[in-house]
Amino acid sequence: MKGSFFNTAVAVVAAAVGHAHAIEFESPLRVVYLGDEGGERAASYQEFLREHFAHVDVVPRNGPHDAAIAEADVVLLDWPQGIDPFPPRKSPLGKREEWSKPTVLLGSAGLNLAVAWRLIGGSG
Secondary structure, three states, X not given: OHXXXXXXXXXHHXXXXXXXXXXXXXXXXXXXXXXXXXXXXXXXXXXXXXXXXXXXXXXXXXXXXXXXXXXXXXEEEEOOOOOOOOOOOOOOOOOHHHOOOOEXXXXXXXXXXXXXXXXXXXXX
16 A cells, blocks of 8 residues: 555656656546536646546535545645635545545645644634
8 A cells, every 4th residue: 555655646646747847647536626617726636637637536525525525646736725615614535434545635735734634723
């Protein structure tokens, strides 16, 4: 599991760096983007991710996404502030103790997740 997480993290970073330096790279990892489906932001992430990953799903953050997450190697959670009521009562990823997928947090997802999961740093 540790090696899988490391390989996933390297692939995500390599994709970002590769995009910035126009390096041809496509990872076989399955990526799921959880965000506001249909918006300009989601479309931009989808375009970027499809250039670098073999399989990309874009699904609504607050909608049904269990099947997409189950098949994904890595999850990108895009959760900006100001869209949902604050403080968030529930995480779109479910319970903290049940979450095990490598995850990239975008926007204010770190703060929102810290509040929803009652982690240190969720307020102050």
